[in-house]
Amino acid sequence: KNEVEQxxxxxxAQEGEFITINCSYSVGxxxxxxxxxxxxxxxxxxxxxxxxxxxxxxxxATINIQEKHSSLHITASHPRDSAVxxxxxxxxxxxxxxGAGTILRVKS
Amino acid sequence: xxxxxxxxxxxxxxxxxxxxxxxxxxxxxxHVYWYRQLPEEGLKFMVYLQKENIIDESGMPKERFSAEFxxxxxxxxxxxxxxxxxxxxxxxxxxxxxxGRAFFGQGTRLTVV
Numbered sequence: 001k002n003e004v005e006q007x008x009x010x011x012x013a014q015e016g017e018f019i020t021i022n023c024s025y026s027v028g029x030x031x032x033x034x035x036x037x038x039x040x041x042x043x044x045x046x047x048x049x050x051x052x053x054x055x056x057x058x059x060x061a062t063i064n065i066q067e068k069h070s071s072l073h074i075t076a077s078h079p080r081d082s083a084v085x086x087x088x089x090x091x092x093x094x095x096x097x098x099g100a101g102t103i104l105r106v107k108s
Numbered sequence: 109x110x111x112x113x114x115x116x117x118x119x120x121x122x123x124x125x126x127x128x129x130x131x132x133x134x135x136x137x138x139h140v141y142w143y144r145q146l147p148e149e150g151l152k153f154m155v156y157l158q159k160e161n162i163i164d165e166s167g168m169p170k171e172r173f174s175a176e177f178x179x180x181x182x183x184x185x186x187x188x189x190x191x192x193x194x195x196x197x198x199x200x201x202x203x204x205x206x207x208g209r210a211f212f213g214q215g216t217r218l219t220v221v
Contacts, residue, residue, distance in 0.1 A: 030207060042214030043199055086151065094141050094203055094210040095164060098151040 003027045004089050006099035013106050019074040021102045023087035026068065033088040033096065034061050034072045046072070048090070077106045110135070112202050112213035113182075120219045121190045129185040129216045133202030140183045141210060142175060145197040157183060158206075190220045 004025045013019050023032070031050040037043050047054050047061040049070070054061050058077075063070040074081055082105050088096040113132040121127050133140050142154040144167075156164040157177035168175065172190075177183040187194055197217050201210040 033210070035212070040217075043201075043212035045209065045211055048209045088151075092164070093156060093206045094139070094201060094208075095153050095156055095166075096141075096143070096151075096210070097153070098143075100150045 002100070003097050004087060004099040006085075006087055006102050008102060009100065010103045011105070013077050013104070015078060015106055015108045017077050017106075019077050019081075019104065019106075021072045021085050021087075021104070023070045023072070023099055024068060025070075025087075025089045025097075027089055027091060027097065029089045029091055031090040032063055032070050033090060034070075035086040035088060037084045037086060037101070039084075043086075046085075074104075079106045079108050082106050112137075112200055112211055114198075114200050114213035114216050116216060117214060118217050118219070120221060122221055123191060124189050127187040127190050127194070127218055127220075129187075129198050129200075129218070130182040131185070131200030131202075131213060132182040133200075134204075134211055137202035137204050137208075137211075139203045139206060139208070140177050141201045141203075142183075142185050143199045143201065145199065145215075147196065151199065154185075187218075190218075192220050194218060195220045 034046045058075045060073040084101045086101045087099045140157045143151045145151045153167040155175045172188045197215045199215045201212045203210045
């Protein structure tokens with residue numbers, strides 16, 4: 001079993017839909033990253049959080065430390081949100097342990 | 109305020125050649141991390157460096173791979189005698205402190221032919 005599990009692996013949504021991507025981890029962490037990667041592109045750090053909830057524009061990230069679970073929500077999804085979303089457990093410093101990623105496609 | 113800069117963005121090497129990948133961290137960041145993304149696989153930690161020191165290289169292959177972060181200049185990931193299995197995207201990230209938020213570069217896509 002991987003230390004960081006994401007679901008779903010693939011997600012197709014219609015423009016405007018509310019999207020949720022889940023991440024569960026089995027290791028002790030100091031924080032959790034949510035990252036975005038476009039095909040052939042670089043990696044953008046969306047959030048780093050260690051408790052509660054963070055919001056940036058249409059993106060919301062939550063984490064429950066006791067349940068070892070985090071979610072990334074996208075409200076009013078748009079085709080430009082199509083990308084791979086990766087959660088990464090932050091352990092010793094930034095020795096990150098990554099999930100396999102969720103491939104999101106938003107259709108117009 | 110430039111982000112993490114990696115170059116080259118794309119690198120093609122023949123089997124047996126050397127590959128040098130460079131990473132300039134964000135201004136004020138002295139902690140650098142290298143990660144590798146093999147085709148159809150997730151990202152994996154390789155090495156963590158702080159100026160002039162290797163802090164953790166537990167993810168580095170034992171042979172042919174080395175990394176440095178000199179007092180002046182960018183961090184370098186060096187792969188000697190490349191093989192086809194080294195073809196991957198190599199990402200660098202930097203942070204201002206050991207536990208600070210990491211910011212990633214655009215990556216270097218290495219193709220070994």
